[in-house]
Amino acid sequence: MSSPNGSEPIRVLIADDEADVRLLLRIQxxxxxxxxxxxxxxxxxxxxxxxxxxxxxxILDLLMPGVxxxxxxxxxxxxxPNVAIVAYTAVAGDFVRKEMARMRIPLLLKSGNVTxxxxxxxxxxETARSI
Amino acid sequence: xxxxxxSARAAxxxxxxxxxxxxxxxxxxxxxxxxxxxxxxxxxxxxxxxxDDEATRAMLxxxxxxxxxxxxxxxxxxxxxxGVVTALPVDEPSRLSVHDTFETAWRGxxxxxxxxxxxxxxxxxxxxxxxxRIATILLDNGLKYGHGSVTVSTTMSNNxxxxxxxxxxxxxxxxxxxxxxELLYRGEHAVTTAPGLGIGLAVARELARAEGGTIExxxxxxxxxxxxxxxx
Numbered sequence: 091m092s093s094p095n096g097s098e099p100i101r102v103l104i105a106d107d108e109a110d111v112r113l114l115l116r117i118q119x120x121x122x123x124x125x126x127x128x129x130x131x132x133x134x135x136x137x138x139x140x141x142x143x144x145x146x147x148x149i150l151d152l153l154m155p156g157v158x159x160x161x162x163x164x165x166x167x168x169x170x171p172n173v174a175i176v177a178y179t180a181v182a183g184d185f186v187r188k189e190m191a192r193m194r195i196p197l198l199l200k201s202g203n204v205t206x207x208x209x210x211x212x213x214x215x216e217t218a219r220s221i
Numbered sequence: 222x223x224x225x226x227x228s229a230r231a232a233x234x235x236x237x238x239x240x241x242x243x244x245x246x247x248x249x250x251x252x253x254x255x256x257x258x259x260x261x262x263x264x265x266x267x268x269x270x271x272x273d274d275e276a277t278r279a280m281l282x283x284x285x286x287x288x289x290x291x292x293x294x295x296x297x298x299x300x301x302x303x304g305v306v307t308a309l310p311v312d313e314p315s316r317l318s319v320h321d322t323f324e325t326a327w328r329g330x331x332x333x334x335x336x337x338x339x340x341x342x343x344x345x346x347x348x349x350x351x352x353x354r355i356a357t358i359l360l361d362n363g364l365k366y367g368h369g370s371v372t373v374s375t376t377m378s379n380n381x382x383x384x385x386x387x388x389x390x391x392x393x394x395x396x397x398x399x400x401x402x403e404l405l406y407r408g409e410h411a412v413t414t415a416p417g418l419g420i421g422l423a424v425a426r427e428l429a430r431a432e433g434g435t436i437e438x439x440x441x442x443x444x445x446x447x448x449x450x451x452x453x
């Protein structure tokens with residue numbers, strides 16, 4: 091199981107409006123040893139799911155109907171300050187890159203290979219667990 | 222003469238800049254729309270090789286088929302939007318149930334929200350491929366850009382059959398609404414809500430015209446209504 095200090099597996103929530111993206115990430119990340127504690131199809135569902143599932147990291151798509159990722163970020167930070175966020179998006183122009191950099195949120199482009207995503211999740215969880 | 226040469230050069234430069242901006246915009250929106258299905262197919266292929274149980278393999282194979290079909294639809298839309306005749310439906314017009322067509326399209330979208338079909342069903346004369354594509358585009362827009370449920374109602378009109386697809390939610394601004402049928406146009410509301418090409422409504426309008434019909438978009442209170450008129 092994936093754990094930064096050989097302890098419990100890292101608890102991850104997947105927020106993406108594409109069901110196939112959620113399915114694929116769940117299969118790939120579970121294979122990497124992560125524990126997928128929940129899925130959400132928009133920002134509000136992600137906020138609600140954080141209450142019940144207590145993830146350590148949220149993988150957050152930025153473009154979603156209803157409450158989108160941009161709107162969800164400040165709410166997640168306010169309501170769940172201990173939950174780390176990874177922005178996961180199909181494309182990222184200058185605005186998105188600058189905004190994520192300003193908020194110090196790791197930004198990853200969607201990919202069929204989860205190596206970078208898994209490394210980022212481990213790094214965030216390791217940092218959070220060391221505090 | 223020198224003055225007119227300078228004007229011509231300036232006009233040519235401006236024209237080249239505009240063409241370059243359009244080219245970048247097209248590449249950007251197409252790249253955006255392609256990335257999710259392409260990366261999903263790539264990821265699912267790798268995951269399939271690693272999967273060690275039948276249930277996971279079955280889910281991945283279904284996912285691969287869904288995303289391949291999505292690319293096929295995207296390609297048809299692009300060709301159709303570019304006016305390529307080969308992408309237009311070739312089946313013969315037939316008598317089609319509006320309820321059946323919209324319910325089938327809804328199931329294909331796997332929307333989490335409910336589709337409401339109040340009132341009686343009506344029958345239209347159209348190519349099944351075209352009506353299914355129009356239904357998919359309008360329902361998909363309702364799902365992506367609305368808040369919750371989508372309602373499809375049908376009535377007889379002077380020109381044939383009127384189909385209204387109504388989705389809840391504040392949706393686009395008035396300017397965005399007025400430009401919604403422009404090819405590759407994506408307003409701020411669309412850009413910040415869901416990925417897309419900005420060609421769905423343009424394609425739907427062309428398909429409706431080819432069937433002898435029309436499509437309009439309007440605000441009704443807090444909702445957005447797409448109205449399709451087709452021959453009965």
